[in-house]
Amino acid sequence: MATTELPDSMTCSIERAVTLLGERWTPLILRELHTGVVRFADIQQRLGIATNLLTTRLATLVRAGVVEKRPYRDTGARTRYEYHLTDSGRDALVILGALQQWGDRHVPRLAGPTVERRDRRTGARLDVSFTDPEGHAVPLDTVAFVRTGHRPAGTPAA
Incomplete structure (x- = not known):
């Protein structure tokens, strides 16, 4: 589903993002792409996902502009x-x-994480955190989602 195919009635960006990216396999496919696994057969093998599901999820990501398809051809084989990943x-x-x-933090493996986030x-x-315009991390208990044009009670007007 391309972002242009999302109904205008979906006014919340979270709802729009979850509609596009929230299916169980999609974050796992994106994880594989982020680690450099880019070929269909390799993604399928690493995830153990059914061919039809992977085909559907990749097609959705391509239509939405999150992923782009690039042809390649191994010697003696058909084009695949x-x-x-795009910028999106x-x-x-x-x-x-x-x-x-x-x-x-909340559903850890007993043996610990299999991957860590590190600066290359x-x-x-x-x-991962919220940051202010100067780049300083902001404590989660001070973060508020504020509807456009509305302020939570007790917050000063800008």
Whole structure:
């Protein structure tokens, strides 16, 4: 489903995002793409997903502009496709990181995490957080979702 196919009655960005990305397999497919697994057969093998489900999910991501198809052809084989993240797909890394962080804290494996979020340049561990315009992390208990044109009681007007 392309973003242009989402009904205008879906006014909340969370609702629109979940409609597009919230199906169980979609974040897992995006995880594989973010780790460099881009060929259909490789994604299918790593996830153990049925061919028809993977085909449908990838088609949805392509139509939405999250992923793009690129043809390739191994010697002596027919043309196949790789799936590469677009800017939109790369931006979904924040969503995946937030899901992973929440999972590590609230539904952890007994043996611990299988993957850590780290800075590619420094190797430092990373947390997903809200940041203010200066780039400082903001405590979750101070974050509010404010409807456009509305302020929560007790907050000053800008």
